[in-house]
Amino acid sequence: MPELPEVQTVVNHIKDDLVGEKIKSIIPLWAKVLHNFTPNDFVQKLERKIVVDVYRRAKFIIIQFNTGIIAIHLRMTGKLYFLSKNDYPKHCTAYIEFESGKKLIFEDVRKFGRLYLYEDLDPINDRHGPEPLDDTFTVQKFQKMLFSRKRNIKSILLDQSFLSGLGNIYVDESLWKSKIHPNSISNSIPKKRIEMLFHNIRKTLRDAIDNKGTTIIDFSVNGESGKYTNELKVFGRTGQECFHCSQMIKKSKVAGRGTYTCNKCQKKYYKTKK
Numbered sequence: 001m002p003e004l005p006e007v008q009t010v011v012n013h014i015k016d017d018l019v020g021e022k023i024k025s026i027i028p029l030w031a032k033v034l035h036n037f038t039p040n041d042f043v044q045k046l047e048r049k050i051v052v053d054v055y056r057r058a059k060f061i062i063i064q065f066n067t068g069i070i071a072i073h074l075r076m077t078g079k080l081y082f083l084s085k086n087d088y089p090k091h092c093t094a095y096i097e098f099e100s101g102k103k104l105i106f107e108d109v110r111k112f113g114r115l116y117l118y119e120d121l122d123p124i125n126d127r128h129g130p131e132p133l134d135d136t137f138t139v140q141k142f143q144k145m146l147f148s149r150k151r152n153i154k155s156i157l158l159d160q161s162f163l164s165g166l167g168n169i170y171v172d173e174s175l176w177k178s179k180i181h182p183n184s185i186s187n188s189i190p191k192k193r194i195e196m197l198f199h200n201i202r203k204t205l206r207d208a209i210d211n212k213g214t215t216i217i218d219f220s221v222n223g224e225s226g227k228y229t230n231e232l233k234v235f236g237r238t239g240q241e242c243f244h245c246s247q248m249i250k251k252s253k254v255a256g257r258g259t260y261t262c263n264k265c266q267k268k269y270y271k272t273k274k
Contacts, residue, residue: 001059002074004132004165005208006219006226008056010080012209013221014104015054017082018063021098022050026070030093030111037117045117046070048099057121058128058164063096070096071116071124072106078113081105081222109218128164132201139198146186146194153189154182155255157201166201168257169214169235174201175261176234179244181268182254182261188269207231234260 002010026042028034037045049065056062061072061080072080083095083103093111096104106113118124130137145163149156156162157171166174175182178197180189189197213219213226216236220226233243238251242262252259 001076001167002078002213002219003059003167003170004056004205005170005211005228006213007059007061007074007165008209009213009221009226010074011054011056011061014061014080014082017102018051018054018104020051021100021102022048023065024048024097024099026094026096026115028094029088032111033093033106033108033113033115035114035116041117056165057124057131058160059167060116060124062121067119069118069120071118073114073116075108075110075112075114077109077218079105079107079220081107128160129162131164132166133205139195142198143191143194146189149186151186152182152255153180153184153186154257154259156186158255158257165205168259169216169232170201170204170208172235172260173204173233176266177204179265179267181263181266182259184267184269185271188271190269193269234262236260 023046026039028039046065046068049067051063052066053064054062059073063070074080083105089105089107091107091109092105093108093113094106094115106115154171154175157166174197177200178193180193180197208214208228211226211228211231212221212224214228214232215225234249237249237260240249242249242265244262244265247262247264249260249262252261
């Protein structure tokens with residue numbers, strides 16, 4: 001599933017070509033792609049509205065109009081791009097047409113991706129935690145959040161209601177860089193390790209955005225794969241030497257997800273702090 005850096009990469013690619021456009025219609029080619037609205041709802045609420053901004057919230061792409069928003073979640077295989085010629089891709093589930101003639105294609109092989117129509121961000125904000133790259137997200141706030149919960153550290157970092165945007169790849173990478181085992185308990189991790197984790201999460205996400213995300217299977221923007229794949233230190237490296245200590249990287253299942261760990265470097269913290 002595209003994570004924060006991949007979603008931000010899509011936003012960066014389409015934003016300049018969308019802002020200022022006047023929306024004409026949304027055409028669903030697969031009915032379920034419109035999660036909470038119909039084409040008639042769109043006509044009543046957004047027809048001929050102007051795009052004033054395009055940005056990311058959590059793993060959603062937000063198209064902001066002068067009134068109302070369309071939120072797009074790519075899920076597993078969703079892709080969002082402008083149609084370059086009148087040849088719709090086989091797996092196009094919907095497209096957004098603008099009065100200029102531009103068409104924004106939503107292509108989704110597995111059909112898990114969805115479009116949402118909201119008046120504002122409240123329904124998304126209510127279900128999602130803070131943004132890890134926001135200036136308001138501080139190491140002190142992160143420490144307080146973790147110390148107030150007794151949960152598996154990988155599980156809680158994947159929980160979008162706790163912290164927005166992180167997924168399997170960047171959680172594994174950040175925990176490895178911080179030398180924290182993914183089966184550690186959140187309120188047992190020392191403050192210095194949490195501070196290290198905080199900075200590694202932010203740096204890893206920023207570096208991944210600079211490299212246009214990570215491509216494991218089929219993520220691409222305008223036909224270009226993410227280059228952060230070449231920078232991965234632990235994810236997907238089963239049986240290869242750890243860059244820290246030369247111990248073999250192991251794969252296991254943590255929080256229901258395939259997880260890559262160096263069992264020598266990454267310490268397991270599990271005693272509840274007093």
